[in-house]
Amino acid sequence: MLNYIWLIPLFPLIGFLINGFFGKRISKNTVGYIACGAVGLSFIVAVLSFISLLQLTPEHRVFEKILYTWIDSGSFRAEVGFQLDPLSAIMILVVSGVGFVIHIYSTGYMHDDEGYPRYFSYLNLFTFSMLLLVLANNFLLMFIGWEGVGLCSYLLIGFWFEKKSASDAGKKAFVVNRIGDFGFILAIMLIFVTFGTIDFTEVFHAASDKSHMGIITTTTFTAITLLLFVGAVGKSAQIPLYTWLPDAMEGPTPVSALIHAATMVTAGVYMVARCNILYMLAPISMTVVAGVGAATAIYAASIGLVQNDIKRVLAYSTVSQLGYMFLACGVGAFTAGIFHLMTHAFFKACLFLGSGSVIHAMGGEQDMRKMGGLRAHMPRTYWTFVIASLAIAGIPPFAGFFSKDEILWKALTQGNILLWGIGALAAFMTAFYMFRLIFMTFWGESRVEEEVAKHLHESPGNMTFPLIILAFLSIIGGFVGIPLIKGWNKIDEFLSPVFGGHGAGEAVHHSVSLELGMMMVSIVIALAGIFLAYRMYIIAPGIPERLTERHQIAYRVILNKYYIDEIYDALIVRPIKNGANFLWKGFDVVVVDGTVNGAAYLVEQWSKVMRVIQSGYVRNYAFSMIIGLVIIFLFFM
């Protein structure tokens, strides 16, 4: 089966070509079948390849399928080929699997949209690019996929381009990504010049070989890895290039689920993990990766606390979770990073699709203040949403618990207490804002406008079915990486050939009791976050009437503890809230956005000023030549 891995990206490409060129001439159903079928076939091939890979012994689990020789010139040779190893195997399963589910969901969500064929052709093109990215066996091919997903992201964010905000958001995503790509391409050139090859296997081999001989300095490795990281920062929306991601929510919700939660944004993490050998040789870069990851994790989480747009909460949450993954990579726990990438793909896709289902039912309304009490109307959406939220909050036995705990544990043992502290605080915030979202949306009194309330309904089967699958995955997804018990941490074993042992971190032995203790701590943290959200959004707002008539006891408890709430509010909640508000409105909008927009604005203004020099007079043109001459003369003297 391994010989056929080239089929995996091929199917979506065919789907794209058919829908792109003939989409308007064939019926909507056919378009849907072609698009879903293409990705479905990819998924089947991916699963079969995965099984074949498992049958090999762990040391031999690297398979390269060379398609053709791309460039063969002098000492430089590049082959286009696909590489299947444990790392890319996990990625293709996630991309094609979650992609397939989201494709199905989209057939329901986008059903009434005029641009149906266009949407699916973009979606297939995206899947193709993403699969190319993760299957590539060299940096250049990876870069092609990298640019491809960026382009599709742009097309899909700006899908409803009639809305100015949407097309602006698309443009912003593209430009910010290009800034990241700038680092990436420079890194590839540096690799090309340093190693004389761009093939993963050869580069990594040369890197681990040559560094012992001291031919390539640590500075070079640091430069390469930092430049690569610039690319990752752009694609994976880390500080300071994250601003495009919240804006990207202008796109259709399934797009947010596929691109801006499950797949594309994780490309940066994948790339860092793929280049783990290079990163391990550059300690400074590792520190930077961990630092940026931790900072982003806490920063984005704190912003997520005060958002009222349901999708923006999830967007900031994604940024924050990506920060976690980088934190893991930065402390050398690449396995934990990839593990979290996988579980995150499940539960975040589920959350996004769930929010899409809510938005669908609400007729396009995204403001949580105008929701509430929806669980009665849409039970399936509600339950899947709760499961995914428990997973992201880190409650056992849901998937997120295992991966997040692994990261926190590695941050503590391989990093330092500060990184752990930041991670733990971010975990607390995560639990809080997720349940704040649930309580505001599904619980409590309905604040839905009457017009909308009449049409409230559960979404159709082709939308809820994907939710159920993803929720199921969010439950069981973590069981592949159960810590402590020997032999149960399958994912760690599976990935260790790629990360050459250093990802596993088995070398450092800590007492089991400490690990168990830390596990308890993270559970407590998550529960505390949920509890606080419950207090603030369920108990506090409706205190007087509702609770009085329903729960006498609860009412009394609330009444007695009323002042505590006030104190909570004054001491903890309000400062956090204000701080977060400041971060969001002040720093985020003014500083970060301002810099990106400002740079674009400056260039544009400069352009307008400079063109005046181009006066149209022959005399001035001749004069400019003379000035050039004089300058060159002066230079030569």
Add this chain to the structure above:
Amino acid sequence: MEIIAPPIDLTGIMPMIIIAITGILVLIIDLFLKERSKNILIFISLTGVIIAARVSFSQYGGIHYSFHRTFVMDTFSVFFNLIFLLGTALTILISANYIKREEINHGEYYALILFATMGMMLMAGGSDLITIFLGLEIMSISLYILAGFRRTKKESNEAALKYFLLGAFATGFLLYGIAILYGVAGSTNLKDIAASIPGRLFDQKPLLLMGMALLIIGLGFKVASVPFHMWTPDVYEGAPTSITAFMSAGPKAAAFAVFFRIFIDSLGNMEPNWNVIIGIMAVLTMTVGNVLAIAQDNIKRMLAYSSIAHAGYILVALVAANSLGFTSVLFYMLAYTLMNMGAFAIIIILGNKGEEHLNISDYAGLGFKRPLIAFAMSVFMFSMAGIPPMAGFIGKFYIFSAAIKAGYIGLAIIGVINSVISVFYYLRITVIMYMREPVREFNPISLSPLIILALIISVWGTLHLGILPGTIIEFARKSTFAFF
């Protein structure tokens, strides 16, 4: 006194002879043709170009001097010849309909294009300053006329006049530079100049530097590098669109061929003196080209600035002055010819008689009305912006890698930043095509089988060079053996 007849060896200049004869044939046959049968001229010209390309290709490999070492046929010049001939063939294909539409369907049009092509081939193969100068002038004078070929249009007149005055002005500098170089070296032959430089370096250095500075101006003008670029936007805008396409490909490549040959072959020993100045020019050229392109609304003018920016990238490779850099330039010139020709072909297609629709906003909604044309345009724009998997990406990747390899990391960084800036305006076209409601009907558009052929060649070439660049890169690399 005995007169020894010099040995005449025509093999080296065979492709040029074929092109020249074709040009003259076109001129003569045109006299006997009625207006409606002028299509014959297209086929005569194309046949000539194809034969010349075939002959030129068969001469690939080895170095062959002729005419007392004033002309050389080496792999480098053959590769450039093929680029010129490709550019010429595409120009003829996209011109056919355009010159009929604009009522400038005169036989001289093709003849002049062919003569200009001959000039370029003389430039690329010139190994003596005399031949190079002659080639340059044959090319330039033909272009002055072609730029003003739409005699009734004020813009075209103005373009021709500006091009002519500034071009002649630049020729003055170039010639002065050549004269001084001749005085210092005692010869106009490139190899002899190179041989004489180390000895004279110390006693006549100021004079040599002065000559070099003047050469930089003369050639800098032809390749449109800042600050000698000012003519480009005006001339590109005013000239007939097909000629703009022609000018941006072949003549520019020819000027680069000369630039490279003189500065590496003859003045290679002076590299420490010129690399900084060319490096600064490269930075300025990229930056000014890209920044000014952003503010343009006229698509031809935008492409003019974009061609300035591309000249900047190629100068980076000259500064790198290594085998990788030369390979990249050959590859890039080929890629640029294809994608640029394609973009201009689309501009021609979308124009109507009397109304050329050159404003960028005229492209609104093209993606919905004419998906295939819009797709082709996107391919060209992405390629120019250097987005994989198009040809432009591979070209840029090689150029900047060459700069890094030669140790000019700063130059490579500035180059990559510039290609980020360039995405702004290339993307703008795509955005307008796909994300704006159409403001006009795209009917009728001037599609003819010939222009469709040109488009297919350019789209295919742009994609092929991006996805399967291997053969061409190897070909280009072998073509640099003349130098390294």
Add this chain to the structure above:
Amino acid sequence: MVPLSHYLILSAILFTIGMMGVLIRRNVIIIFMSIELMLNAVNLTFIAFSRFLNNLDGHIFAFMVMTVAAAEAAVGLAIVISVFRNKPTVNVDEMNIMKW
């Protein structure tokens, strides 16, 4: 015998005069004449070098320059005439429809 430097200085002066003419004058014909002056200054340099180097290449080059200058003159004047037909002026400053 007049030393080489005298010729070179003379031609440099002529070249500069021509250059200034291009920059200062408005009349297309006069600008064109200034360019011709520049070319002839170059010719002077060629001949002077040729004489002092005892090498004929400079002579040949000077002939080539004269030929090319003649061709340029023909084309240039034709362009001026075709401009004049559309817009009866030889003032180069009036020719700036295209700018920026």
